[in-house]
Amino acid sequence: MRLAFSETQDTICAPATAMGVSALAIIRISGSQALTCVAQIFSKTLHDKASHTSHLGWIRHQGKDIDQVVLSIYKNPHSFTGEDLIEITSHGSPYIQEQILHALLSHGIRLAKAGEFTMRAFLAGKLDLVQAEAIADLIHADNAAAHELAIGEIKGGFSKTLQKVRQNMIDFCGLLELELDFSGEDVAFADRTAFLAEINNIYQTIEPLVESFAWGNALKKGIAVAIIGKPNSGKSTLLNALLQEEKAIVSPIAGTTRDSIEDVWIIEGIPFRLIDTAGLRKTQDEIENLGIEKSYQKAESASVLVYLADAQENPVTINTELLALQEKTKTKKENTILVYNKIDLFPEAQTQESPLALHTLHISAKMGKNTHSLKDALFNWAKTQTKHTGALSNVRHYNALTNTLKYLKEVEKGLKNQVSADWLALDLRMALHEISEITGAVSSEDILDSIFSKFCIGK
Numbered sequence: 158m159r160l161a162f163s164e165t166q167d168t169i170c171a172p173a174t175a176m177g178v179s180a181l182a183i184i185r186i187s188g189s190q191a192l193t194c195v196a197q198i199f200s201k202t203l204h205d206k207a208s209h210t211s212h213l214g215w216i217r218h219q220g221k222d223i224d225q226v227v228l229s230i231y232k233n234p235h236s237f238t239g240e241d242l243i244e245i246t247s248h249g250s251p252y253i254q255e256q257i258l259h260a261l262l263s264h265g266i267r268l269a270k271a272g273e274f275t276m277r278a279f280l281a282g283k284l285d286l287v288q289a290e291a292i293a294d295l296i297h298a299d300n301a302a303a304h305e306l307a308i309g310e311i312k313g314g315f316s317k318t319l320q321k322v323r324q325n326m327i328d329f330c331g332l333l334e335l336e337l338d339f340s341g342e343d344v345a346f347a348d349r350t351a352f353l354a355e356i357n358n359i360y361q362t363i364e365p366l367v368e369s370f371a372w373g374n375a376l377k378k379g380i381a382v383a384i385i386g387k388p389n390s391g392k393s394t395l396l397n398a399l400l401q402e403e404k405a406i407v408s409p410i411a412g413t414t415r416d417s418i419e420d421v422w423i424i425e426g427i428p429f430r431l432i433d434t435a436g437l438r439k440t441q442d443e444i445e446n447l448g449i450e451k452s453y454q455k456a457e458s459a460s461v462l463v464y465l466a467d468a469q470e471n472p473v474t475i476n477t478e479l480l481a482l483q484e485k486t487k488t489k490k491e492n493t494i495l496v497y498n499k500i501d502l503f504p505e506a507q508t509q510e511s512p513l514a515l516h517t518l519h520i521s522a523k524m525g526k527n528t529h530s531l532k533d534a535l536f537n538w539a540k541t542q543t544k545h546t547g548a549l550s551n552v553r554h555y556n557a558l559t560n561t562l563k564y565l566k567e568v569e570k571g572l573k574n575q576v577s578a579d580w581l582a583l584d585l586r587m588a589l590h591e592i593s594e595i596t597g598a599v600s601s602e603d604i605l606d607s608i609f610s611k612f613c614i615g616k
């Protein structure tokens with residue numbers, strides 16, 4: 158969304174609610190001409206109205222009454238965008254909304270681009286980039302965990318943490334710059350020992366955030382759970398039983414599932430992405446082999462491995478196979494759940510705990526027997542992962558923080574090797590740049606483009 162300066166001066170409008178029949182619908186208008194323009198199509202005067210007031214009246218255009226609406230006024234600077242902002246709440250008919258938009262456009266207001274309201278709010282300093290991105294996440298959050306992550310970021314805790322770190326870096330950088338101004342004279346304003354200690358404090362703030370990304374990202378996208386095992390162990394049946402729909406084809410013919418099938422299953426507000434995979438076996442079938450290779454990849458990238466075995470199988474054999482699988486997919490015991498299936502057929506089956514798995518469960522996927530034990534196991538597993546409060550979930554923030562750390566390590570090395578102030582300042586400025594981009598304290602047009610273009614129109 159490359160906006161020329163003149164475009165940022167325009168007064169813009171857009172529906173803020175989804176187009177479609179509903180009880181009510183909202184159109185937003187923001188910009189210096191908002192009050193003047195809207196007054197021309199509203200039945201009451203507006204210039205005399207106070208900020209944060211609502212007014213019942215008619216929208217009229219070309220001699221026609223379009224709708225009776227409630228018009229809310231938020232005056233510059235006390236609005237979301239920091240500009241004069243009006244919200245027109247009309248009846249929720251797409252025809253009425255079109256007519257109102259049409260009337261606004263004919264009075265010199267233009268349609269907003271995706272994310273333009275939020276971008277204005279950012280440019281007016283109403284929120285930083287982290288908070289702006291969190292608004293987009295909040296709108297798309299469809300489970301409690303993603304909602305909580307977004308709310309945390311909107312409240313600004315993460316931004317405050319970054320700001321504190323950034324300020325320390327700026328202070329030291331300022332002193333280094335001062336030394337550069339006095340180059341030629343042998344002066345040292347910047348206390349290197351103190352900053353070395355400060356760098357360690359910064360690591361302690363940033364490193365846990367960087368580490369929390371894997372978890373935050375998993376939460377946002379759904380924690381990947383790969384269901385894996387030999388053909389016919391009941392993987393597809395289990396997926397269907399958990400999702401309570403016929404998602405995957407179940408058949409007694411081995412090798413039915415060739416491509417992986419997945420869907421989200423929400424347990425107590427935490428999203429899990431269940432992945433049904435092709436059964437592991439030796440086969441000459443080329444396509445099936447591709448599916449099997451994919452099963453290994455899914456298992457490797459998943460957060461949790463659910464290994465499904467027939468209840469009648471020998472536990473020793475199972476452990477041997479499971480160990481091989483864990484080695485091949487680099488999966489740890491803490492992230493492995495062993496499930497013996499078909500206990501309806503083999504009620505006498507041995508019930509040994511496997512030393513290779515966090516939990517050993519016994520179920521009948523087909524009969525839906527004891528499948529809740531898997532639900533409990535997954536939920537409890539997730540609870541043990543939530544040591545990170547306010548986990549990082551945005552890949553842009555993750556990359557910037559990783560780079561900040563990288564440059565800070567260089568600064569640390571430089572300090573220890575007593576390199577000159579100009580070299581220190583170089584790396585420190587790079588670190589500063591990276592951390593500043595997160596909240597948008599410095600921002601390039603490209604970054605703003607890529608962030609705000611992901612918003613919907615009217616946001």
Ligand SMILES: Nc1nc2c(ncn2[C@@H]2O[C@H](COP(=O)(O)OP(=O)(O)O)[C@@H](O)[C@H]2O)c(=O)[nH]1
Pocket residue numbers: 387388389390391392393394395406407408409411412413414436498499500501502520521522523524
């Ligand atoms: N009796 C019984 N049969 C099951 C159970 N789970 C799956 N099956 C049957 O085992 C066969 C293979 O199941 P499927 O889900 O396709 O296995 P997959 O190859 O691992 O995906 C099907 O005929 C299922 O009906 C179970 O808990 N009990």
Ligand SMILES: [Mg+2]
Pocket residue numbers: 392393394405406407413414434436
């Ligand atoms: Mg299958």
